[in-house]
Amino acid sequence: MADKAPLWDALVSKHDLKPCRFDEVVAWPFGDYVFNTTWDVMSNLTKSRQHGFHDVVDSEEMFVDLLTRFREARIVP
Numbered sequence: 001m002a003d004k005a006p007l008w009d010a011l012v013s014k015h016d017l018k019p020c021r022f023d024e025v026v027a028w029p030f031g032d033y034v035f036n037t038t039w040d041v042m043s044n045l046t047k048s049r050q051h052g053f054h055d056v057v058d059s060e061e062m063f064v065d066l067l068t069r070f071r072e073a074r075i076v077p
Contacts, residue, residue: 001028015077025075 005022012019045053070076 001026001031011077016074017077018074020075 001022008022008025011017067076
């Protein structure tokens with residue numbers, strides 16, 4: 001994504017978005033890790049549940065909520 005800053009600047013201008021630098025919008029190294037791992041990642045929530053952490057977040061609902069808030073804040077079109 002390192003070469004996409006000019007595209008981001010054009011989107012900000014075209015859609016009258018809040019002027020945020022491209023490298024401030026997303027933690028790109030985290031995205032690289034999540035989407036480019038070359039090994040299996042396995043998680044187990046048993047111990048956290050045994051210690052009282054029972055809340056669950058619906059991922060789709062969370063993304064819709066966040067993108068709606070970003071739109072209202074004029075960060076994304």
